[in-house]
Amino acid sequence: MPSAFSLFPARPLTAITSISHFPENPRTLILQQCKTTKDVRQIHSHLIKTRLILNPAVAKNLLECTAILLPSTMDYALSIFGEMVQPNPSAFNVMIRGFTYRQSPLEAILLFKKMLESSVEPDEFTFPCTLKACSRLGALREAEQVHALAVKCGFGSNGFVQNTLIHAYAKCGRVEVARRLFEGMLERDVVAWNSMFAGYTKSECWEEVVKLFCRMRESGVGFDEVTMISVLMACGRLADLEMGKWISEHIEAHGLKKNLALVTSLIDMYAKCGEVDTARRLFDQMDIRDVVAWSAMISGYSQANRCREALDLFHEMQKANVEPNEVTMVSVLYACAVLGALETGKWAHSYIKKKKMKVTVNLGTALIDFYAKCGSVDNSIDVFHKMTSKNVYTWTALIQSLASSGQGKRALDFFYRMQEKNIVPNDVTFIAALAACSHSGLVDEGQRLFVSMSKDFGIDPGIEHYGCMVDVLGRMGSIEEAYTFVKNMPIQPNTIIWRTLLASCKVHKNVEIGEESFRQITRLEPAHSGDYILLSNIYASVGRCEDALRVRCQMREKRIKKTPGCSLIGLDGVVYEFFSEDSRHAHFKETYRALEEVIEEIKSAGYVPNPSDARLDAEQGDKEASVSHHSEKLAIAFGLIRTPPGTTIRISKNLRMCSDCHNATKLISKAYDREIIVRDWNRFHHFKEGSCSCNDYW
Incomplete structure (x- = not known):
């Protein structure tokens, strides 16, 4: 390597460094007055000329300035370090920190290894520097190796070393080791407590964060x-x-x-605790809002x-x-997904x-x-x-995507x-795979998967998995088998299980098990409108009209109102x-006028309104109008008049699509030569040329 004298010849000092007597200890001059690399070069030249560079303390100050304080000067620091004949521990420490x-x-870490190989004895500051790099x-x-050496060198009980050890173990996922070290400390300052909080936060041990904070307050340690910030994050999650x-x-x-940062954490906490309006008030009061604050508030709304407020x-x-960051865009995409706002999301x-x-794993999965x-x-x-890196959640999102669109076999192919790519499915992946079997009538495959999850992957089936299996059996008409399956469940079936069975009984007109399912629902919790409607429709489907009317009268007597149907359609970046x-x-007038024309058109193609899907309290003469004015029909009619011919119409609905709307939409897709995609609470329906992707099986 060329000598430092040939690299940096002495030059006259500028105004910054021109002083009548160069100080014997130039620490202040180097660390406070050097603002640029040019200043460093000039002082370095003078130090070489005066041989002050041979003073280890002065050399350390110069290293500190170039390695840590000034931007983009690490190569310069390395050149200085390389010229040192016998760097002492302080010089190594500065470079490791840098x-x-x-x-x-x-x-x-490699420099720490070189330090040991050079027989330079680490000091109490070397271990914290190196442990931070390990973190x-x-x-x-x-x-662990640095920890063992620190103990061997007599620094195992040094407070500074212990703090960084706690932080390192916590950051490396060994929070239990960090906690043992923490408990073994004779004195704990706020840094030690914060290291433990950081470790529990990284491991998402939110309850431990709150418990430890309570203990911290009881101990009288100032925070x-x-x-x-750590505790507020835990409060939000809990x-x-x-x-x-x-x-x-x-x-x-x-x-x-x-x-x-503190106010942003408050905003995030309030939003996650459901106090979104309180979070917004804090947000509006902020004088300065960085991307983290904006992202926290957008995420809170999402x-x-x-979701509309999130996009606004x-x-x-x-x-x-x-400028938005990854967190912002993930929240925005989530809001677009909920609203079905394809154009905004695109x-x-x-x-x-x-x-x-x-496109990280999180952002790609959100897309x-x-x-x-x-x-x-x-x-x-x-x-x-196109994603270069994928995790189990990425694969699960795609499997769920294919499952909900009726492409069950393709979903299982990806499963x-x-x-084969050595990505182990988790419990959510199995829910997606079982849903694929359910939506595509793959009963045998569903049963194999259900057995495999515990046998081959050690995943105990949860209530969601049992619900999927009830759906798999019920949709195919194996109502008795589904009922036996529910009765033999090792865990208590909840209302969702019984509602799933009740819905299957409606499709396959099984009165006896439908009545039992309804009884079980009412035993567990007050039945909601959908339960009464399903039972009423079961009676109506087998000609038991008096029983159907009795159930609907019970609804009126108990003042149970049907959840209003709501449908969303996104056009030109606006969600209607x-x-x-x-x-x-x-747009009431133009939408109803358009819908009347649509109804007339599909009536000529054989459409007959189904009065059983009408509003419960509608008079007999108003039932046809009631069923004709369901939310998805209104949204489709609006889409027909607001988009060019041939444009795909996309609707999102808050409830399960009724049979009348399903039949009507099939006819509309053919009459108007449109592809219509409806996402209801359960799945997607892709209507095209008079048929639906669900094969009338939903």
């Missing part, structure tokens, strides 16, 4: 902003509003609301299913010229491409889920194939392909909402 600080933790890498084995409010009051009382706030964020996808945002919930399965598959028999809609 590499860690500049996001090069591997180089930091950054998640290098557990190396952290800081870092502590409160919906512990009481503790969250206590911290909020503490922040208010101590004048800490100027702390941006998680509360106030996203538009405000753009007007404020704040715009978000284009924005991700335009800004060259890295797959968004396209899936908008019925655009091909786009889901396209995103999936088995996933295992329609309710059944809605006469207050802004």
Whole structure:
């Protein structure tokens, strides 16, 4: 390597470093007055010329300035370090810190190894520096080796070393080891407590965070902003509003609301605890809002299913010229998925491409889920194939996408392909795979999968898996077998299980088991409108009209109202909402006029309204009008008049699609030569040329 003298010849000092007498201890000059690399070069030249560079303390100051304080000077620091004949522990410490600080933790660990090989004795500051690098890498084995050496060198009980050991073990996923070290400390400062909080947060041990904070308060240890951010995160995940409010009051009382990170954590906590309006008030009071604050509020609206407000706030964020990040876009895509807002979500996808945002596992999975919930399965598959990294949630999202669109065999193909890639399915993956069997009538395959999950993967079936199997059997008409399956369940069947069986009884006209299912539902909780309607329809389907009327009278007597049907359609970036028999809609007149024309058109093709799907309290003469004005029919009619011929119409509905609307939509798709995609609460229906992807099996 060329000598430092040839690299940095002495030059006159500028105004910054020109002083009448160069100080014998230039620490202040180097660490405080050097602002640029040019300043460092000039002082370095003078140190070489005066041989002060041979002073280890002075050399350390210069290293500290170049390795840590000034930007983009690590190569310069390395050149200085390389010229040192016998670097002492302090010099190694500065370089290890520099590499860690500049996001090069591997180089930091390698330098520590070189230090040991050079027989340079580590000191009490070396171990914390190196352990921080291990934390950054998640290098557990190396952290254990550093720990053993620290004990051997007599620094095992050093408070600074213990704090970084706790942090390292926690960050490497060994939170139980971190806790043992924590409990073994004679004195614990706030840094030790915060290291434990950080470890529990990383491991998502939210209850432990709150318990530890309570103990911290009882111990009389003062906490800081870092502590409160960890605890607020835990409060949000646990919906512990009481503790969250206590911290909020503490922040208010101590004048800490100027702390941006702290207020952002409060917003996130309130939103996750369902107090979205409180979160918004805090957000509006902020003088400065960074991308994290915007993302927290948008995420809060999305998680509360106030998805329109989430998208409205996203538009405000753009007007404020704040660049969204991955977290923002995941929340936006989720909101678009819930609303079925395909065009808005496509715009978000284009924005991700335009800004060259890295499609991480989380972002890619959100894109797959968004396209899936908008019925655009091909786009889901396209995103999936372009992702460079996928985890079990990514595969599960795609399997669920195919399952809900009636492509059961294709969903199972991906399920088995996933295992060939050594991705182990989890309990949610099995729910998606069983749903694929349910929606496609694959009874034998469903039964094999149900046995396999516990036998081959050690996953105990949960209530959702049992529900899927009841659905698999019931949809195929094996009502007796489904009923026996429910009776033999090792866990108590809930209302969802019995409702699933009741729905199958309605399709296959099984009165006896339908009545038993209804009795079990009412035993567990008050029955809702859908239960009464299903039982009434079972009676009506077998000609027991008096029983059907009796059930509907019971509904009136108990003042049980049917949940109003609501359908959404997104056009040109705007989401329009329609309710059944809605006469207050802004586009009421044109929509009803269009719907009348549609009904006349499909009547000529054989459509006959089904009065059993009409509103319960509708008079006999009004039943046809009632069933004709269901929310999805209104949304479809609006879509027909607001989009060019041939455009696919996409609808999202809050309830299960009734048989009348299903039959009508098949005829509309043929009469108007349109593909119509309806997402109800259970699955997708792709209508085209007079038929549906569900094969009338939903």
